[in-house]
Amino acid sequence: MIGNSNNEVSYTKIVNAKAPSFDYGHDGGGIELFGTMDNIKIHDNWIENTVGFIEAGGYKNSLTNISITNNVSLNNNGFVDIHNGGGSFASTFKNVDVSHNTVIEQNNAAKQMASIFLDSAHQAGQISVHDNAIYLNAGDSFFKQSGDYHYDNVFYRNSNATHLYNDWGMTLNAGETFATLTPAGTASIVQAVAAQSGGAGSTLVAATQVGLTPASSVPLPPVPLPPVVSAPAPSLPAVPTPVPVPAPAPAPAPAPVKLARTDVAVVDGNRITSTYDASGTLTNKVVLHADKSRDVYASAITGKDYTSSYTSYDSTGKAVLLESFRTDGSLVMKKAFGADTTTETYDAAGTLTNRTVQHADKSREVYVGGVVGKEYAATSTSYDKVGKIVLQEQFRDDGSLIMRKVIGLETNTKTFDAGGALTSETQLHADKSKDVFLSSISGKSYTAEHDSYGANGKLEFVDRTNLDGSHTQTAYQANQTLTSTADVADTFKSFGSNTFVFAAGFGKDVIEGFHAGSGRGHDTLWLDKSEIADFASLKSHISASGSDTLISLSATDTILLKNILPASLTEVDFAFEDHGLLHA
Known part of the structure; x- marks a missing residue:
């Protein structure tokens, strides 16, 4: 239990920390925060087979700047229990960061409570849950409360009875996915989740498999015995002195294991949290600004078409910019959020391959570039708010217009040559009759033609x-x-x-x-x-x-x-x- 400020729990393994309880059947848990406190860091821990990884609350206390990062929670019947309202232990919370944790529940029952449990509805600035990998074998839901406080998480959902929220909601937030876990040979489930979550979850996989063995299970080296010498008996002939048997050499000490780590620094008023894997590679960096906006950098991502990403959040916690990059630093995708949401994708050569602008009224424009095997190299399509196409355009490599089609009660289609001259115009009328106008004709006895067709x-x-x-x-x-x-x-x-x-x-x-x-x-x-x-x-x-x-x-x-x-x-x-x- 932690009851005051400026405490850290790290590089700890806790197993079977529970006992029978009259009220709850079993009670206990890995870590408990109770009372008023600030600046608590909980990272790089492995907690297994308890009743909850962490529970936090108090008697109307204030808990601020709590960091829960890079941990493994295995079969704890719940991960985070925050008493942010209601009940005897309700307290106020601010700036609780829950990130890059691996949460696995293999034994939970169908009616198991939410893995991330908030007593009351989330309020802005209370908690941020992101870049976690959460596996539920069954259970009611991943979260008790809905809201935009979580993002960039990967959810492994093995039962259709398991919902994202306790109210049966299933709407993911920015950067989140539902995934299916694929067994990976002899790898443990923790290793399989780490390998398949694309940078989400904890890096504390190799360390927990090798370097956190309880001390009681480490074999002690054998102790060498002194040589034995027999004293001669007076009435018996002398007996040869036994040759001492050398004791076996002590077993070598276990090689030191490099553990993943998280560093926190304050630079120019910005709180920078950097997470490294066991090899020392930076995997995640969060820059929290004074106005509560933040920048999140993720790297060493595997299993995706990108290896690093950048996400910018405003002071309310809403994502305003999302970018992903290849190993060589080239841009894969860029998504800007605002009154309009603009998403762009690029190929390895830096060519824009797709741009989608989504407007607040649900209308949108879609640009597709890098088209091969056609007379055009790019297209642009506009949709109205009900999804109907209202405008189509085609472009050459140099950006010149090939075709423009305006669709409404009547449809007007125009084509242009490489010099920009109009070559044809077709007006399709509401009754299906049409007029076709051809222009810039060469090699004929005429230069233009108007053809009229009936319905x-x-x-x-x-x-x-x-x-x-x-x-x-x-x-x-x-x-x-x-x-x-x-x-x-x-x-x-x-x-x-x-x-x-x-x-x-x-x-x-x-x-x-x-x-x-x-x-x-x-x-x-x-x-x-x-x-x-x-x-x-x-x-x-x-x-x-x-x-x-x-x-x-x-x-x-x-x-x-x-x-x-x-x-x-x-x-x-x-x-x-x-x-x-x-x-x-």
Whole structure:
């Protein structure tokens, strides 16, 4: 039991520290903190088969700056019991650090209480539980109280009845995982947990297996006996003196064992706790700042795609930055927490392979780099708050844009060449019809093309921009509307039952395959009322031109109907619309 400040318990092995109890069946335990105290260090201890590794409380006392690090707790029916509220032993706690411990319960029952037991809900600044490896064979839960006071722990859970929290909650905090323990040959369970926890847990594995054997079990060296000499009897002949038998040499003393250690220093007001393994390698460093923010460095990590990590916490204990590194120091992953959470991953060459920005409203952007085997080297995808894609982009190695797709009620897709010029644009409408615009065309008689498709997927018309700036418009279905391009010559090709629109200033146009007359499938010319008011006024503007018909609305606006005679035209072949409607 510890009852006052500035005490340390280290490099100690405690086994079977329990006795029968009328109240509890068995009682006892490894270490007890009771009363007001400050600056307590409990590290590098092995405690086994007791009733709890440590219990802390008092009679409304204050316990501050308690460090419980790098210990092994084996089959103690509980690890940490903190009386932070409620009951006769309630006390106040501040800055209790529980880190890099290995906790193993092989014999606990299904109704066993939580391994880390807080009487009352956690309050900010009370306790921090991190970088521990905890194995429960059964038992109710790892923690009694939920909260953000724990992080970067590995939990081995062998029963579906075991929950993270006593309230059946299962939500992990930052850096935490549920894991399955794989037997490792003849290795003990402590060694197996240490090998598979990726830097979490205690480094006190080799030392406890070799160097903490109880003194009573160490064999004593044999003691050499003096030589025996027989005295001659007076009445008997002399007997030869026996030759002394040399005693065996003393057994050599056990070789000294290097133990893991934890050093604590205060530099410029910062409390620095450094943990080393038995070989002297730094495995963990915690820098606690005056404002209670802290930086945590972990190294010599095995079994992961990184060998070291850095985590920064603000004064409330929330993680604000997490980074992991390879052996050569190159960055593997970076995660920044805030209003938005940004996660980045990098390959060994330092190339950004993924960036995810998660917003508070659950919308997010995902960037993927280092893509091989595609015409693009990177992609960017935006999701709305319900997880639907709203934007997709593809990029070349040099960062230039290849494709952008905007998704909503309608979908717009654009592609670009290496010089940044637009090469195509597709507008997919809500009714599944679409318009495709091709541009920057080379090696053809035209430089641009507009293709229109119906909701059934069939091509309806094509409008090509020729090298000289004129247009060729072709209808492939009935009931299509083709509009003359202002100030340039258009050549139209009719399918039948088509409408041709001519606003004032349309130029000199030609229609091939015009269906004249009033019969089924005839075409219709929409003319601008500002140029011609009605069919009666139009008649004087219609004339024959060889086997064709020429309609002259002005010196610059004419329509030539190929292979159509004026007499075949009827009033139903024309419609006269207000100028504003034709430009709508």
